[in-house]
Amino acid sequence: MTAAIRILFVDDEERILRSLALQFRRQYEVLTESDPRRALERLKREPVHIIVSDQRMPQMSGAELLAQAREVAPDTLRILLTGYSDLDAAMEALNSGGIFRYLTKPWDQQEMAFTLRQAAEIAARQVQIAVADMPTTLGNQRAALNVLLLDNDGQTLSVVAEFCVSGGHRLLRVASLNEAVAVLNNQPVDMLISDLQLAGEDTAPLLKSLAQAHPRLLSLVVTPFCDTQALLKLINEAQIFRYLPKPIRRGLFDKGLLAAAEQAQIWRAQPAQIVTRLAQVPREAREQEKVGSWLGMLGRLRERLIA
Amino acid sequence: MTTASALARLLKPVVPLAPGMSIADVADRLLTPEHKAFLSLPIVDDAGVPLGLVSRSALQDIFMQRFGRDLRGRHPVQEVMNPAPLMVSLDTSLEDAAKQITGQLQYPITEDFILVDSQGLYRGLGTVLDLLKAMEARIEQRNLVLRKALVDLKESQTQLVQSEKMASLGQMVAGVAHELNTPLGYVKNNVPLLRELSAPLFELAEAQAVLADCLGDPDCAEARLATALDNAASARESAAPELLAEDLTQLFGDTLYGLEQIAELVVGLKDFARLDRVMSEEVDLNDCVRSALVIARNAIKDKAETHLRLGELPRIPCAPSQINQVLLNLLNNAAQAIEGFGQILVKTWADDSAVFISVQDSGRGMPADVLARIFDPFFTTKPVGQGTGLGLSISYKIIQEHGGQIRVASQPGRGTRFLIRLPRPQAAPLQRSA
Numbered sequence: 159m160t161a162a163i164r165i166l167f168v169d170d171e172e173r174i175l176r177s178l179a180l181q182f183r184r185q186y187e188v189l190t191e192s193d194p195r196r197a198l199e200r201l202k203r204e205p206v207h208i209i210v211s212d213q214r215m216p217q218m219s220g221a222e223l224l225a226q227a228r229e230v231a232p233d234t235l236r237i238l239l240t241g242y243s244d245l246d247a248a249m250e251a252l253n254s255g256g257i258f259r260y261l262t263k264p265w266d267q268q269e270m271a272f273t274l275r276q277a278a279e280i281a282a283r284q285v286q287i288a289v290a291d292m293p294t295t296l297g298n299q300r301a302a303l304n305v306l307l308l309d310n311d312g313q314t315l316s317v318v319a320e321f322c323v324s325g326g327h328r329l330l331r332v333a334s335l336n337e338a339v340a341v342l343n344n345q346p347v348d349m350l351i352s353d354l355q356l357a358g359e360d361t362a363p364l365l366k367s368l369a370q371a372h373p374r375l376l377s378l379v380v381t382p383f384c385d386t387q388a389l390l391k392l393i394n395e396a397q398i399f400r401y402l403p404k405p406i407r408r409g410l411f412d413k414g415l416l417a418a419a420e421q422a423q424i425w426r427a428q429p430a431q432i433v434t435r436l437a438q439v440p441r442e443a444r445e446q447e448k449v450g451s452w453l454g455m456l457g458r459l460r461e462r463l464i465a
Numbered sequence: 466m467t468t469a470s471a472l473a474r475l476l477k478p479v480v481p482l483a484p485g486m487s488i489a490d491v492a493d494r495l496l497t498p499e500h501k502a503f504l505s506l507p508i509v510d511d512a513g514v515p516l517g518l519v520s521r522s523a524l525q526d527i528f529m530q531r532f533g534r535d536l537r538g539r540h541p542v543q544e545v546m547n548p549a550p551l552m553v554s555l556d557t558s559l560e561d562a563a564k565q566i567t568g569q570l571q572y573p574i575t576e577d578f579i580l581v582d583s584q585g586l587y588r589g590l591g592t593v594l595d596l597l598k599a600m601e602a603r604i605e606q607r608n609l610v611l612r613k614a615l616v617d618l619k620e621s622q623t624q625l626v627q628s629e630k631m632a633s634l635g636q637m638v639a640g641v642a643h644e645l646n647t648p649l650g651y652v653k654n655n656v657p658l659l660r661e662l663s664a665p666l667f668e669l670a671e672a673q674a675v676l677a678d679c680l681g682d683p684d685c686a687e688a689r690l691a692t693a694l695d696n697a698a699s700a701r702e703s704a705a706p707e708l709l710a711e712d713l714t715q716l717f718g719d720t721l722y723g724l725e726q727i728a729e730l731v732v733g734l735k736d737f738a739r740l741d742r743v744m745s746e747e748v749d750l751n752d753c754v755r756s757a758l759v760i761a762r763n764a765i766k767d768k769a770e771t772h773l774r775l776g777e778l779p780r781i782p783c784a785p786s787q788i789n790q791v792l793l794n795l796l797n798n799a800a801q802a803i804e805g806f807g808q809i810l811v812k813t814w815a816d817d818s819a820v821f822i823s824v825q826d827s828g829r830g831m832p833a834d835v836l837a838r839i840f841d842p843f844f845t846t847k848p849v850g851q852g853t854g855l856g857l858s859i860s861y862k863i864i865q866e867h868g869g870q871i872r873v874a875s876q877p878g879r880g881t882r883f884l885i886r887l888p889r890p891q892a893a894p895l896q897r898s899a
Contacts, residue, residue, distance in 0.1 A: 171647050171651070173648075173651045173719040173722065173723060174647065174650055174651045176651075176715060176716075176719060177650075177651040177654040177655050177658065177716075177719065178654070180658055180662075180712060180716065181654060181658055214766065214767045215767060216766060216767055216770075216806065217806070219767065241643050241646025241647060241650065242643055242646075263646040263647065263649070263650040264646055264649040264650040264653045264654075265650060265653075265654070267653075267654055267657055
């Protein structure tokens with residue numbers, strides 16, 4: 159067993175902090191802060207593996223805190239715990255805060271424990287990587303990436319095509335989910351840009367199964383569809399990298415693509431067995447089934463990854 | 466189309482007179498029953514072009530003179546006709562025709578008007594009375610349409626007011642539901658924790674009971690007693706009741722506090738939504754302020770710090786749910802006006818004549834042109850779909866219906882202050898002193 163995993167809980171309600179501390183103090187080293195500004199100070203001073211923050215606090219929002227936490231301590235896993243189903247906050251927490259999970263209040267004790275256990279496993283792995291001193295920034299070497307596009311929208315295509323040309327990446331286009339699976343089984347794919355609908359099919363189950371089969375694949379979802387619950391599941395179960403509303407806002411989209419490319423390059427430079435992501439398996443039986451069947455079709459991909 | 470045929474419906478195809486017809490013959494013609502209804506008869510040339518009108522009164526003037534008929538009876542009618550009669554084209558609308566006729570007619574009315582076609586040729590006569598009747602019918606019809614429009618308008622206004630109410634109710638319910646999440650979150654977490662933490666206490670009690678039995682039994686073997694002592698000691702060590710006591714006390718305290726919070730919210734919601742209980746008993750407006758704040762807390766908490774300066778208030782009769790609606794609206798607006806984190810100050814006080822509530826924020830304030838319109842229905846500065854623009858206009862109406870006033874002062878960049886004045890009932894103290 160390595161050094162204890164340190165978890166920092168941030169909430170403006172002390173009773174929440176006390177309750178969580180009492181629940182987890184036996185498994186982890188629990189830290190608590192009721193003021194997000196003090197939480198940031200703490201992140202600068204001492205190592206924290208996981209930060210769990212409330213969304214609505216007087217001094218700053220949880221999404222803001224997590225975005226700043228990413229700057230201060232990029233390796234700390236970020237989890238948002240909120241009673242509010244606020245799409246903008248969820249989008250900000252994902253796009254700027256790069257959150258690992260989005261949990262809702264009142265939370266389920268088992269689920270919270272499970273999520274923290276998953277996060278702790280990843281954190282423990284990261285600790286080992288840090289010991290091995292892996293490069294987390296890139297030198298000059300830039301590999302050409304494979305970018306798969308699952309969206310028929312002309313505007314999306316033109317932005318992604320331009321990004322691929324200027325970055326020297328390969329753009330792969332498909333018209334259906336089956337074609338997508340064929341492409342994914344034939345070659346490594348680094349980035350996936352997808353609407354939630356492709357030729358009348360729901361792409362979410364495929365995204366979720368990819369998160370399990372290929373945790374390093376970076377998915378950017380572009381959609382006209384705005385639903386906090388759907389986004390929440392995409393964060394927790396598909397580990398999407400960005401959620402971008404349609405009609406496309408150019409600056410936001412470009413930034414997302416560049417950030418994804420940067421991340422993909424870093425991962426390419428690292429050995430394959432080091433995976434710092436872990437998606438949650440969907441809870442609904444029907445959805446689990448769908449994800450499972452995509453996983454079966456992606457079998458060859460998995461085999462190749464393991465080999 | 467309908468207006469053109471409206472004039473055609475007034476048309477009476479009176480046979481016109483030739484210009485050379487004698488005055489005496491015209492007089493005879495005027496006496497026939499089919500011409501009884503007309504004040505005048507048209508004179509038209511061979512080509513059908515109207516030349517003038519000869520009126521009953523013109524002939525009467527002649528005949529009233531001594532020997533009038535004898536002297537002028539043979540003269541052609543052309544001599545006594547009005548050569549510039551009222552001529553209205555058939556394709557004129559009823560309204561325009563009425564305007565033209567009332568503009569040119571003179572008192573007393575002695576003539577009818579000539580209806581001509583688009584070429585200016587004679588088609589018939591129209592009478593002023595028929596025109597009046599047609600106008601009256603038209604106005605009646607218009608009134609019906611207007612009345613229906615008014616009813617529709619009132620209905621849609623009621624619907625809008627209702628939907629504003631539903632919107633603010635929905636906002637309120639969502640706010641309270643979210644507000645419940647926090648205490649519910651830790652209470653829900655604490656209860657299983659309490660069970661888990663207190664489990665070792667039962668084991669300790671059990672081990673100590675066994676030990677007590679041993680001690681009370683004179684036949685108890687040494688070995689059994691030793692085991693019981695050991696068990697009790699280790700149960701005690703693992704339960705660590707001294708340490709546990711602190712945790713349990715804290716957990717119980719927090720849990721109770723959370724339940725009280727939940728209860729307070731539910732009671733607040735109930736108080737708040739004493740739905741449409743019309744003019745209620747005597748109400749302390751400070752209670753309204755407090756219950757509106759409980760409901761608005763969620764909208765405010767990450768936007769502003771709230772300061773309360775509630776003075777002693779006499780109870781006044783009012784509809785508390787409506788006053789609550791106004792206060793919630795003002796508090797939500799105040800929170801929304803604040804960029805970053807600011808202050809909201811709620812003050813209440815009273816003088817001999819009235820009770821006052823002031824809601825002041827340190828928000829962005831409003832320029833004069835916005836300020837002038839904020840109580841107008843449908844005026845909103847929020848993006849489409851985010852505000853009905855009815856909140857303040859309804860608040861205004863509610864306060865007005867209570868016989869009070871709502872006023873606003875604002876300074877861009879400094880903040881906004883709303884002041885509500887509700888009158889105290891005046892008659893009561895006088896009667897009592899008498």
